[in-house]
Amino acid sequence: MRRLRQGAPWLLVALAAAAAGAARADGDSARGEQRFADCVACHSTERDVNGVGPSLYGVLERKAGELTDFRYSPALRRSGITWTAQALDTFIADPQKMVPANRMPYGGMPDAGDRADLIAYLQKAAK
Amino acid sequence: MATKLKEVDAVIVGLGWTGGILAKELAAAGLKVVALERGAMRSTDKDFALPNVRDELRYVVRHELMQNTARDTLTVRNNPSQEALPMRRLGSFLPGEVVGGSAVHWSGHTWRWTDMEFNVRSLYEERYGKNFIPADMTIRDWGITYAELEPYYDRFEYTAAISGKAGNIQGQIQPGGNPFEAPRARDYPLPPLTPILAAEMFTEAAKNNGYHPFPRPSANASRAYTNPDGAKFGACVYCGYCQRFGCEANAKGSPHIAVIPIAMRNPNFELRTHSWVTKVLKDSDGKRVTGVTYTNVLNGEEFEQPAGMVLLCAYAINNVHLMLLSGIGQPYDPVAQTGVIGKNYCYQTGSGATLFFEGRHFNPFMNAGGSNATIDDFNINWDFDRGPHGFVGGYNMSGGFNTVLPIGYRPVPRGTPQWGKEWKAATAKWYQTAMNIGASGSVMANRYNYYDLDPTYRNAFGQPLMRMTFDYKENEHKLGRHAAQQINAIAKSMNPTRLNEATARTDPWTVVPYQSTHNTGGTIMGTNPRDSAVNKYLQSWDCHNLFLIGANVFVHNASYNPTGPVGALAYWTADAIKNRYVKNPAPLVPA
Numbered sequence: 001m002r003r004l005r006q007g008a009p010w011l012l013v014a015l016a017a018a019a020a021g022a023a024r025a026d027g028d029s030a031r032g033e034q035r036f037a038d039c040v041a042c043h044s045t046e047r048d049v050n051g052v053g054p055s056l057y058g059v060l061e062r063k064a065g066e067l068t069d070f071r072y073s074p075a076l077r078r079s080g081i082t083w084t085a086q087a088l089d090t091f092i093a094d095p096q097k098m099v100p101a102n103r104m105p106y107g108g109m110p111d112a113g114d115r116a117d118l119i120a121y122l123q124k125a126a127k
Numbered sequence: 128m129a130t131k132l133k134e135v136d137a138v139i140v141g142l143g144w145t146g147g148i149l150a151k152e153l154a155a156a157g158l159k160v161v162a163l164e165r166g167a168m169r170s171t172d173k174d175f176a177l178p179n180v181r182d183e184l185r186y187v188v189r190h191e192l193m194q195n196t197a198r199d200t201l202t203v204r205n206n207p208s209q210e211a212l213p214m215r216r217l218g219s220f221l222p223g224e225v226v227g228g229s230a231v232h233w234s235g236h237t238w239r240w241t242d243m244e245f246n247v248r249s250l251y252e253e254r255y256g257k258n259f260i261p262a263d264m265t266i267r268d269w270g271i272t273y274a275e276l277e278p279y280y281d282r283f284e285y286t287a288a289i290s291g292k293a294g295n296i297q298g299q300i301q302p303g304g305n306p307f308e309a310p311r312a313r314d315y316p317l318p319p320l321t322p323i324l325a326a327e328m329f330t331e332a333a334k335n336n337g338y339h340p341f342p343r344p345s346a347n348a349s350r351a352y353t354n355p356d357g358a359k360f361g362a363c364v365y366c367g368y369c370q371r372f373g374c375e376a377n378a379k380g381s382p383h384i385a386v387i388p389i390a391m392r393n394p395n396f397e398l399r400t401h402s403w404v405t406k407v408l409k410d411s412d413g414k415r416v417t418g419v420t421y422t423n424v425l426n427g428e429e430f431e432q433p434a435g436m437v438l439l440c441a442y443a444i445n446n447v448h449l450m451l452l453s454g455i456g457q458p459y460d461p462v463a464q465t466g467v468i469g470k471n472y473c474y475q476t477g478s479g480a481t482l483f484f485e486g487r488h489f490n491p492f493m494n495a496g497g498s499n500a501t502i503d504d505f506n507i508n509w510d511f512d513r514g515p516h517g518f519v520g521g522y523n524m525s526g527g528f529n530t531v532l533p534i535g536y537r538p539v540p541r542g543t544p545q546w547g548k549e550w551k552a553a554t555a556k557w558y559q560t561a562m563n564i565g566a567s568g569s570v571m572a573n574r575y576n577y578y579d580l581d582p583t584y585r586n587a588f589g590q591p592l593m594r595m596t597f598d599y600k601e602n603e604h605k606l607g608r609h610a611a612q613q614i615n616a617i618a619k620s621m622n623p624t625r626l627n628e629a630t631a632r633t634d635p636w637t638v639v640p641y642q643s644t645h646n647t648g649g650t651i652m653g654t655n656p657r658d659s660a661v662n663k664y665l666q667s668w669d670c671h672n673l674f675l676i677g678a679n680v681f682v683h684n685a686s687y688n689p690t691g692p693v694g695a696l697a698y699w700t701a702d703a704i705k706n707r708y709v710k711n712p713a714p715l716v717p718a
Contacts, residue, residue: 037351041361041377041384042172052172052361052377073177103177105364105376 024116025085032121035114038106045126053104056126059083060119064099075101085119092118129420129429135159138419138434140404140449141441143228144690145676145697147382148286149438150390150398151356152701158709159395161432163402163421165441166225169383175373183534186371192232194222194442198424199586201444205598205635206575207461213584213592218639220474220646221371222442226400227383229442229644230690234370234496234529235346235379237289237694238687239280241309243507245269247571247683250509251519260519263574264602265471269682270654271663273309276695279702281312283694284344287380288352288360290497291315291344305341307503317349320363322527325489325562326500329526332621338502343525345497346380346690358385369496370530379496401425405588407437407453409670416455416673422588435712436672436704440697443679444578447649448593451580456650456660456669461575461596467660469579471572471648472595473684476603476632477522478611479565481538482623488559491531499527505566505613506686518605520569522686524614526562540625557625564618564629566610567643569686573600578649598636607631645689647681655718662716664703665696671714676700 042052049055054070065077079099081087091098092115094108109115136158139146146162154160185191202211223229243250248267251259293314294304319342333340348360363378377384390396404421418433439446450456450468457466505511506521513519538561539553581594611629618626653659656668665680667673676697678689703715
């Protein structure tokens with residue numbers, strides 16, 4: 001279930017977080033599992049299971065383009081990104097904005113709370 | 128000499144939507160099932176991932192996912208007085224030839240055909256009298272009802288991740304949906320796709336003209352979706368590479384991500400790719416089939432696969448071809464009007480206009496397979512009086528885009544030179560400003576539109592090619608003229624800067640350019656063996672352990688795309704086999 005996110009206090013927090021470019025740390029991994037539905041047609045959290053996208057096992061703190069058995073886009077390989085929670089948050093929000101010409105066919109997850117939940121899930125499920 | 132293999136319960140010829148559905152259902156019911164597919168295995172991660180899939184040369188020009196005409200093709204002609212010639216290059220229609228079949232490269236348009244099709248002759252005779260239907264128009268009622276198929280339509284829509292807006296839920300008309308559709312038990316599994324500008328403009332214009340626009344239902348998942356079997360779909364990214372391509376985002380409802388992987392996980396099921404079935408084998412008494420012969424196209428090795436049941440699930444044309452090659456049922460003769468195999472071949476007709484709006488930016492590189500708005504006011508709307516126009520059938524009209532490719536799509540106003548500096552200037556000027564309004568029209572069966580075996584030309588296996596005899600008749604010309612007129616009226620009401628007006632297709636049909644991969648009929652369904660090849664459960668009247676599943680059983684062709692009823696009939700037949708036939712292997716309908 002989605003929690004209600006209404007009212008000014010939440011909005012201010014979200015705007016402040018966006019302005020500072022900081023990922024929210026209050027994600028709920030159970031809700032994040034629901035958000036992972038956006039990813040699951042291409043990504044697995046199991047080790048060595050690549051689909052259309054690479055396995056997300058151990059993705060946090062991994063370097064972008066690091067798996068040897070997945071063919072990444074040149075853009076992602078050259079990006080120099082380390083997938084911190086912060087970097088993932090920025091990437092998932094608008095993948096083409098952060099890494100132009102990457103090949104992930106995904107339009108982005110605009111809601112900061114949804115992303116926090118998803119990242120909390122990845123922290124739990126993919127390690 | 129063919130190597131004889133161990134007998135299985137069922138052999139499936141062709142693994143697309145119908146083969147995939149039957150494979151999954153019958154393997155789950157405990158039957159040992161083998162599927163023989165001519166083409167190769169294809170998967171999203173290995174074959175359709177970015178950037179390689181976005182290759183117009185490979186998929187549009189060289190037809191990588193489609194039937195190889197160097198190995199097998201058809202001969203075509205417009206009427207029986209002509210000599211048919213082989214179609215050496217695909218054009219007008221594009222049968223698929225991979226695991227997943229044509230449903231890998233389809234756009235995903237999924238409709239529910241209604242009793243307006245299934246009762247076509249009764250309805251028109253009742254309203255307009257017996258003389259309204261021309262003597263050579265061999266349409267008749269199908270012997271099946273919408274009510275029987277409704278749960279199976281539902282099942283297919285939820286399996287294939289259809290995005291759409293219901294127009295009629297249990298008799299309640301739903302705002303924004305198609306008010307003419309037959310009642311459905313529940314809404315589509317997914318909401319409609321985000322409309323593109325062209326669809327929005329068409330919607331407004333259609334409303335202003337008093338029509339009833341709605342978003343076209345299609346197997347392009349509008350958001351991430353898990354179907355009832357657990358197959359996972361991503362959300363459509365509107366990449367614009369839908370028709371003729373595999374989906375890079377796992378967002379298109381295709382059997383290679385829906386039903387086939389589920390069958391593959393079942394130990395009762397085995398898939399053999401590159402396996403070309405050459406013949407269905409009959410028992411000595413001719414009442415049953417005993418299996419099939421096939422050739423491994425990689426090495427030429429021949430096999431016999433004995434089976435308790437044979438299910439022909441190949442492309443519609445190829446199902447009929449196999450029946451003729453195997454000598455099952457009596458071939459149709461248009462002069463004597465005897466026989467049924469090859470009878471009632473139908474196609475589709477259409478018309479289209481291109482509208483140019485200076486200053487508008489349609490971003491034609493962004494769309495989904497189902498990115499358009501449609502009206503059915505001239506299709507399944509029985510209040511639309513065909514009497515004054517003198518035609519049977521109808522057409523759906525839509526505005527929007529589907530796979531207008533960056534290289535191939537060059538809209539320019541009529542009168543522009545076809546090459547050179549002026550053409551270049553025009554293509555740059557008008558590319559962003561153009562949108563389309565098109566109509567897809569039904570084709571009614573005709574005595575002289577049919578299939579048989581070609582007397583001259585043979586395929587790579589030494590077998591006679593299929594011969595297609597087809598042309599549009601006066602009924603289709605009338606329908607086309609009406610469609611062009613209505614398209615132009617709506618187009619003009621939108622005040623475009625320039626308009627390439629729609630015209631009716633009245634020239635003889637040819638194999639170029641691409642028109643529609645909706646070839647139907649040839650082994651039609653019906654209520655008795657005198658005028659049909661299969662009963663309502665798609666079971667052969669001649670051999671009760673032979674089932675023919677696909678658009679080859681359609682008695683005529685509607686304006687709608689065929690995949691909705693094709694998928695529904697596959698589930699319907701699967702249930703008939705599982706629940707009735709395996710318990711009592713006999714004709715499911717007395718002849």
